[in-house]
Each structure stands twice: as C-alpha cells, then as structure tokens.
Amino acid sequence: MTDDERDFLAGYDPRAYDPVAVTVDVVALTIRDGELHVLLVRRGGPPHAGRWALPGGFVRGVRDAEDLPAAAARELAEETGLQAGTEALGRVHIEQLGTYGAPGRDPRMRVISVAYLAFAPRLPDPTAGSDAADAGWCPVRALGLTASGAQRPGTTRELAFDHAQILSDGLERARSKLEYTPLATAFCAAEFTVPELRAVYEAVWGEELHAGNFHRKVLSVPGFVESTGASTDQGGRRGGPRARLYRAGDARLLHPALLRPGREEEVR
C-alpha cells in the first residue's frame, strides 16, 4: 500500500489508519505572593499515578467539535472552577506553545499533545469545583527545573510524562514574551502601578531589576501603559510615596523592547 492509497483511505475512514489520540495540555501561569506559580493536577490512576501533571484532556473530535484554543480554555476553566465567559476568564491570555508527539511519551498509546500557555492575574484556588482528584498552584521554583528542561533529582514533585519539558518550554516562552510584548499586564489587575508591573517581571525572570531604569523604559515605550491620573490610596508597605496608577495600553509590541539583563551567556 503506498502512502497515497493509505492517505486516501484515512481521508474517509480514519479507523482504517493508525490510531492517534490528540490531547490539549495547559501550562497555566500566575503570580502569587510575588512568586511564579503553575497549575498542576495530581494523577489518580496509572500511568504515573500520584505524580503531578499539567491539566489537560482529549480533544473532542466530531461530537461537540471544538477548536484547539477553545479546548485549552475549557480545560483551564474546568480545573480552576472558573465559568466560561466570565470576566475573570476573559482577562486570561492563551496562546499555543507547541506540540509534543514523540512515540512512547504516553505508555498506553500514541498520544500527540498540543500544549497551550495561559497567563492570568491571581486566580482562585482550584480545590473546589474541580473534577480532578487534587489540584493546586505550585511554585515553579519548587519543581527544580534545569535549563535543559529536566527536573533535578530529589525533587519532591516529580512531573508525569514529558510535562517537565513542556513546562520548561512554556517558562522560556513566557520570559521571552515579556521582553517584546505587553504580556506582563495580563498578570496584573485592571489598574496597576509601575512597581507592581516590575514585580511581575522580577517574578517571571527571577532577578531583581533597577527600579529607576525600569520606570523610565516602561513609560517611554509608546502604548505600553496609559495613565489613569489616580494614585494608590496608601504608600508602599514599608513606606514611600503613593504610586501612580496605570492601565494597559493598546500596543501589541514593545518598541524598544525591555531586554533581560545578564544575557551575556549567549547559547553556543
């Protein structure tokens, strides 16, 4: 049977072809207490029972056929207990991350996973209203991810399947997108201060930034933030003047970009 004949058959009866399952997995990131967190669910049954995994599920193919971003939004809504169409879910930014389909990544069968990346302001705890056995926001730092996408040995929360690699790719994407898009505003409330925005960058990049230069650059990028004219009611927790309030501007790209410091170690 040639490829053409096989493709022809598969075009009209996929059951005659090799069975492949498609899932959607979500890397949902948020910031809690100044630290970056990812949404994880604990697997109830085999394989990898008891391990933590990214929320996900099979794509509905024909009945209730849904687009891939819609499937990702549905998975996120199911795990976080947020109702679709809610204003809180509407502020969530969702984008495609990549597709993972290495043979053997799921021991049961051939599974191809389309991974999505979601950014959101602080979301509620997913303990209530979720159909997963256990779910929660986990500090990314506690997962012991290395630069190559593997987990350091001895990590308490071992991720299932190749989810450590997917999460690592998602983190790199998020760190990179903060540089040249106004994505950081998706982590903030509707109105925010420049120091709050700086805290987002510091949490995602994992390093402290120069407050003065950050302030100057954010305000100099056209369309990044726009002033509301108001200020915070009180000063900072440990003193300082009241910060001015801003909301997200209409720019989709930051120019000039806010580049990460310490990128001297070019990958060779």
Next chain:
Amino acid sequence: MTDDERDFLAGYDPRAYDPVAVTVDVVALTIRDGELHVLLVRRGGPPHAGRWALPGGFVRGVRDAEDLPAAAARELAEETGLQAGTEALGRVHIEQLGTYGAPGRDPRMRVISVAYLAFAPRLPDPTAGSDAADAGWCPVRALGLTASGAQRPGTTRELAFDHAQILSDGLERARSKLEYTPLATAFCAAEFTVPELRAVYEAVWGEELHAGNFHRKVLSVPGFVESTGASTDQGGRRGGPRARLYRAGDARLLHPALLRPGREEEVR
C-alpha cells in the same frame, strides 16, 4: 458519560473515542535567484483538486511510529527527491511552526495539522522522483499574501485548506528568526560572503539593507560568522573587489540582534 470516563476509555481504545486524524505539513523555504520560494504540490483529487498545497501527509501512529520532526523531514525528502541522511538534507534546518485544528478546515473529517518550517540552501527541482502529481518551488511574492494571512483576490495560485494562513505564519516566523538567530546561514552554502548573507536578509525581509551597516553588524556579533581567510576567485558580476569568505559560527543567538528596519508601525 463524564469526561473522566470518556478519557479512561479513550486511553485504552481510541476507536471508542472521536476520530481525529493528525497530519504533518511542511513550509519549506529556499532562495532562488535572489527571491524567496516555497515548496508547493498540486492536489490531484478532491477536495480542492487542482489547487496548490503545502507538502504533507498523515502521521504514522503505531506501525513505523515516527516522531513529528522525523515525519516532517520525511515529507520534505519525499517531495524534493532528497535521500534521508544525505549531506544536503542534513544542512536543512527544521523547526515546529504551530498546530492548526479548527473544525471544518478539512471538509472530509477532523484533521489536526502540525506545521513545520524548513530552511535550506538552493535545493534541486522536485519534478523528478516525487510521487505527487506536480510539485515545484513557487515565488512567495506571486501568492499575493496579505498581512493578515489571506490571499488577495485574483491570485492565480490559490492555496488549499488554510495553507495560506500557515504559510503566512511561517513567513513571519522566518522573518523574525533572522533577527535574533544565525538562521540566515542555513540559506547559504558552507562558505559564503557577507554580501551573499545580506542578499538572504533582503530576500526574506523584502527590503534593501544598508550594505555598510550590515557588514559592521554581522562582523560585530560574536559567533555569527568566522573568517576562512580566503576570498572569492573573482569580483562581483558587475565589478568590485573580491569578497572575503566566511562560514557559520557557533552562536545560537545573535547579540546584539539585527533588527528589521521600518518597524515603526507597531501593531496596535
């Protein structure tokens, strides 16, 4: 039936679940006669008979299970007549572009396509040795793509399915990657001159660059190119001194980046 029960069944017998087919499509780009070209095949049968499409095919799921990048390389090799493992194919850069799975994008059934992007130096014409009815390198400019990814009405070569959108995404990825990676060297021969490298940037970006500034920036980026010490045998076609020869360096990221000019029109 709840989602959990359905997932359980699908985990062990995918035929009990909604049928979804997975294909791999390839956006193969090369430069011929100073212009950017994409590899297209003409569809023999319905749907979209007679239209041009990106080369692609179904993923082998269980028998001869192959990884997604391997499937993309296989599709490219089949259409171009290049043998796998050849040195010419080894110089081809392949990366994942994105996954397209909107319901109805293929009228026959639910098809989810994982798109790959391939860059290569000038490859042979795919007329011989290919199993497709017709295949060839098409100038990207002739397809009349708009910024939003659609084709201008009246274009002679109308692309099948959502392949105009996929190609448009691939072009934007390629243009962007030239900025901060040494990808342009993948379009060149093993040894090349700075003007040849500049011609690659001009072909992909579609605009002329300042020769002097380009020269200075390429040589100032550490690890981008390294000198061979040799020069070309003859000067340019229409005169001029002999250009020095370089080969690709070991950098994976360009710092500082070579940004596109005229990006003032930030997307708002």
Next chain:
DNA sequence: ATATGTTCTACTCAGGTCGAGATTAACTCA
C-alpha cells in the same frame, strides 16, 4: 512629635549602538 528607613519618581552621566553618509580600494566591462 521626632527620627529613621523605605520607596517612588526624576535627573545626570559615561559608554555603546544605530542609521545615514562619505571614502578608499579593487574589480569588470566597454
């Protein structure tokens, strides 16, 4: 109330990069 420390915002300064143009040398073609 006063003192002390913290934080937001604004400003300055040296160094580097960028775009645009000019210049010199090398080469082809008529």
Next chain:
DNA sequence: TGAGTTAATCTCGACCTGAGTAGAACATAT
C-alpha cells in the same frame, strides 16, 4: 584607458542603556 560597480572601512550625530544620585512622600519605631 576610462567609467561604472562593489567590498570594506570610517565618521558623525542621535538615541538607548546601565549605573548612580537626589528629592519628595510615606510608614514605622522611639
């Protein structure tokens, strides 16, 4: 031989960056 073309280098002003400083506003402790 002369004209035109091109590679490679240099100059110059505008702009951006990181680092540091300074002042004003605010919370907290004494």
